[in-house]
Amino acid sequence: MEKRALMNKRVFFALLCFSCLISAYAQTVPDYTRPDAIAKASPDSSENSIASLSDYFKANLTSPKELIRAFYYWTANEIAYDVENMFTFRSSDNPATVISETLQKRKAVCQGYAAVFHELCENAGIESYVVLGYTKQNGNVVNMNHAWVIARPDTGWYFFDPTWGSGFITNGQFTRKFTGEYFMIKPASFIKSHMPFDPLWQCLFYPFSSGDFYLGIPPKKESTKYFNYQDSIGFYNGLSKPEKQAAALRRIEGNGVVNNSVFEYQRYLKQNLEIDRINRLNEAQNELVNAFNRAVNNYNSAAFLFNDYINYWNRQFKPVRPDAEIRHMLDTCDFHLAQTRKILAEIHPKEETLIKNMEMLAKPVEDIQRQVDEQKIFVREYLGTSKNLRPTMFRKYTWLGVPVK
Numbered sequence: 001m002e003k004r005a006l007m008n009k010r011v012f013f014a015l016l017c018f019s020c021l022i023s024a025y026a027q028t029v030p031d032y033t034r035p036d037a038i039a040k041a042s043p044d045s046s047e048n049s050i051a052s053l054s055d056y057f058k059a060n061l062t063s064p065k066e067l068i069r070a071f072y073y074w075t076a077n078e079i080a081y082d083v084e085n086m087f088t089f090r091s092s093d094n095p096a097t098v099i100s101e102t103l104q105k106r107k108a109v110c111q112g113y114a115a116v117f118h119e120l121c122e123n124a125g126i127e128s129y130v131v132l133g134y135t136k137q138n139g140n141v142v143n144m145n146h147a148w149v150i151a152r153p154d155t156g157w158y159f160f161d162p163t164w165g166s167g168f169i170t171n172g173q174f175t176r177k178f179t180g181e182y183f184m185i186k187p188a189s190f191i192k193s194h195m196p197f198d199p200l201w202q203c204l205f206y207p208f209s210s211g212d213f214y215l216g217i218p219p220k221k222e223s224t225k226y227f228n229y230q231d232s233i234g235f236y237n238g239l240s241k242p243e244k245q246a247a248a249l250r251r252i253e254g255n256g257v258v259n260n261s262v263f264e265y266q267r268y269l270k271q272n273l274e275i276d277r278i279n280r281l282n283e284a285q286n287e288l289v290n291a292f293n294r295a296v297n298n299y300n301s302a303a304f305l306f307n308d309y310i311n312y313w314n315r316q317f318k319p320v321r322p323d324a325e326i327r328h329m330l331d332t333c334d335f336h337l338a339q340t341r342k343i344l345a346e347i348h349p350k351e352e353t354l355i356k357n358m359e360m361l362a363k364p365v366e367d368i369q370r371q372v373d374e375q376k377i378f379v380r381e382y383l384g385t386s387k388n389l390r391p392t393m394f395r396k397y398t399w400l401g402v403p404v405k
Helices: 033-040 050-060 064-078 095-105 110-123 210-215 229-237 241-255 260-314 323-346 352-383
Strands: 004-008 011-015 127-137 140-152 158-160 167-170 173-176 194-196
Touching: 033 050, 033 064, 050 064, 050 110, 064 110, 095 110, 110 127, 110 140, 127 260, 140 194, 140 260, 241 260, 260 323, 260 352, 323 352
Parallel strands: none
Antiparallel strands: 004 011, 127 140, 127 194, 140 158, 167 173
């Protein structure tokens, strides 16, 4: 048994795995002598990272089926089961961290086995997914969590469990004993012992309900809704992470929450979705605050430019500047004020403090706009007056634009 924790921020999900040898899949075994030998001969220099290990395999094997066999053989044989940490919660579900630790320590629980195998597949261009669920052993459902992988080395989906392929535990000791019984298993056979939390990953057109899995009886087609899992996987790939989790939650609840493992995973998804909802609300609020700050910056720019204009006015437009430049001074003020009003009109906050701040900003915007409009009239008249009479048009203004009596 093992216990693993997948965490999204403050959410923990315990992931426990069984590593057992069970003769469950009677099938004709192809000859994998060559990929097994290639995997067994992998040099130490290639085993420091997924990229280097994947490059080694791709340099020696070309067939996707041979590559995926080499991945399975290497993962099951080169990684020891981490008995000491079978009940340890992880502080992160970051796959890169899990893979790095697994390659460095050469020890892992099911999460590490699955992550390494999955990443090797991905680096070789073989579509694959890590699947979480629970299992059945010796005809009995084990109410503990497990991780395995589905992959598509050709046109069909197959299942792989390198953890169970690595050996077994007796009396708290891990015994390495490689088996290919959990390599490239068809969905209809794998479902006999591995039940994904999300029925999508059964890869069956007529998926088992939780009750069907407990009973070990395939669902009757006439009473089971047809499920096009192939299209659903394609659709799944186009979703965001929260959308994937929400869709998985709907399928899981529809399939039956029958034991503590499913319940805990259901709770894990719900908490993640709640965290995402809160994060999105915070992001939306931050966007509003940022927009308000942009409005304030535009107002400050307008005020600075208008004060610069008033100082120039108080000097009776000396030194002399071109008429177009004088006009531009007010036009620029006008532009920044228009931007301020536009931004404020687009903000619709619900938070009281931001609403009050917007109201406080609106009044000085109106005040300075009124003064800018007055000065635009003055400038229009000034520029329409002969140059020798222009000096008679000035009154003294303070820096706030208030006439000096």
